[in-house]
Amino acid sequence: MKKSLFPRLALMAVLMAFVSACSEKQEYTNVIPANVSTVVSINVKSLVDKAGLNDKENKEAQQKLIDALKSGMNAATFQQVEMIMKDPKKSGIDVSAPMYVFSAEAFPYTTVVAKVSNEDDLHALLETLEKEKICQPLASGDGFQFTQMNNQVLLAYTPSVLMLTNYSGTTQLDKIKQAIPTLLKQTSENSVVSTSAFKKMQKMGGDIDVLFSPASFLGAYTSQLNFGLPQNINLKDMQILGSLSFDKGKISMKYENFTENPELQAMFDKQKKATCAIENSFLKYFPKSTLMYLSMGINGEEFYNLLLENQEFQKNFSISKANEVKELFGTFQKDVAVGLINVTMNNAPTFLLYANVKSAAPVQMLYEKKGELGLKRGEDILKLGENEYVYKSSMLNVFFGVRDNNLYATNDEMLYKSIDKAVNPSIKDTEFASNIKGKHSAFVINAEAILGLPVVKMLGEYGGTQYATAIALVDKVAYMEAVGDPNNNAEMVIQLKDKNVNALKQIVNFIKEFAGI
Incomplete structure (x- = not known):
């Protein structure tokens, strides 16, 4: 009897699936542990393109570099290096895929991770580096090949992933070699790929994206900062996402908090209530030449409610004092604006402050309680008129x-x-004024105004090459601005005067000009 064809086809399908699974490359990001303290994503291809390194105008500089390398290499090595410089894909590394730098609790060593596109090309590159005594001969580990560079970096790779791990001493080196097989066996389910924070970081779309835990940076200080927070809040439950982007005429840096802790998220929500949208009520009072400008929208009553939840505030203020603080903060509503107006070599920097208040209670309280302020000899607060005062000292008024x-x-009598x-003209006539309205906080550094100061011009003229170079670089900047939105996210922008050329390319061109390339 003729045998059925179905079992054979089924068996063949199973075998094909098995072979396919065995030959499938592991996703290179799976080696990054889920409990990372820091992970940085670097879009190398985007940075190279935006820097204009492949533009015709930079071909000459690239050729000079190749010629410089030629003198110190044998013919075969130079041919390999030249090929890679002209076509980075020949390195065996997928330069179109992001590179990652990470450190984690389970693997506390700074590690660079890249995607391998061609294992043979990578192997050829490492053999070339070995001939040039840059790395040691290749060796085999548990599921990976490896070499060492300068007794500081372990380079390990598989057909899908390249890892460069920094170490110090043989003890760390042995621990790294023992830990790498575990990392290589990780799947997306138990690596950083599965975490919500990492997924959100990947969507930020910067040339460089960052995810880190503040607690890991603060170290021993974490417990001290936790001490000032509500009892159910722990900084270890918070992560920070950031991105850096180079665009035409500007550099943009974004920042936002991330947490999956309900109590911490509730605290963030309360912080949102403590601020409100800036209405730009005071722009017309600040000259266009203001050097630095800070503005916030304040809800004083909600700000005080936040203070009430702080353990340090609860311990250090009696009920009577707390009521005074409540009255003080409750007076502030809407816009608060502070400006640095002028800087000279002879006098204190000139400032100007405005704030929307419900009443004159803050200044009245300050005058009435001046005896409790610990004023020193020669210091006093005098009343000039109704709700008008002056603090006098030998240094300033x-x-x-x-x-x-x-x-x-203000500390300036004319102001x-x-x-x-x-x-x-006033700040409302500046380009950045429109960016401030509606934000909850804003800080601007007016680079053009700062460079116009006589003291800065003098430094540029008589301060030597170092100052002249720094001033030449800053002269390409119109202003720097940091703003916060209603969700406690922040963005900082360095706005350049030339808005038509990518900011990174402008930086590269400045370096080339400075280096005489």
Whole structure:
């Protein structure tokens, strides 16, 4: 009787699936442990393209570098290096895939991870490096090949992943060799790939993206900071996501908190209530030449409620003092703005402050309780008029008060005499003013205004090459701005004057000009 064909086909299908599974490359990111303290994603291809390294104008510089390398290498080695410089894919590394740098609790060594695209090409590269005495001869480990560089870096690889791990001493080296097989056997389910934080980091879309735990950086200080937080909050449950992007005319850095702890998320939600959207109420009072400008939208009552949950505040303030603090903070509503107006070599930096308040209670309280402030000899607070005061000392005078529910303070008498008077031109005429409105916090450094200061010009002229180079670099910047949104996320932008050329390419061009390339 003729045998059925189905069992044979089924057996063949199983064998094909088995072979396919055995030959399938492991996803290279699976080697990164789930409990990473830090992981950085670097889009090398994007950085190279944005830097313009492959542009025609940089071909000459690239050729000079190749020629310089030629003099110190034998013909075969140079041919290999030249081939890789002209086509990085020949290194065996997938340069189009992000490179990762990580450190973890389970593997506390700084490690670079890259995707292997061609094991034979990578092997050929390492053999070339061995001939040049850059690395030791290749050896076999448990499921991986490895070599060492300068007794500081262990390079291990498989057909899918390349790992470069920094170590110090033979003890660390042995531990790393023992741990690598475990990392190589990780699947996406038990690696960082499965975590929500890593998935969110990958969506940030920067040229460089970062995920790290503040607790790992703070180390022994973590417990001290936890001490000031509510009892059910632990900084180890918080992670920070960040990204760095180079765009046309600007460098952008983004930051946001991430947690899956409900109590910590609830604290973040309360922090949101303590701030509100900036209305730009005071822009017209600050000159366009203001050097630095800080603005926030404040909900004083909610800010005080946050303080109530702080253990240190609860311990150090009596009920009567707490009521005074509540009254003080509750007075502040909406915009608070502070500006650094001028800097000279002879006097203290000039500042100007405005804030929306419900009443004159803050300044009245300060004057009435001046005896409790610990003022030294020669210091005093004098009343100049209704809700107008001056703090006097041998070093400076600070004028402060409240007019039309606007609190003000300045250490410049001319500014004091023009309080509540609009100036022209003002900050509202700047490019960055429109970016501030609606944000919950903003900080701006006006690079153009700073370079216009006489003291800076003098440093550039007489301070030597170091100052001249620094000033030439800063001169390419229009302003630097950091803003916070309603969700406690932040973005910092370095806005360049040239908005048509990518910022990274401008940096490379400056370096080339400085180096005479």
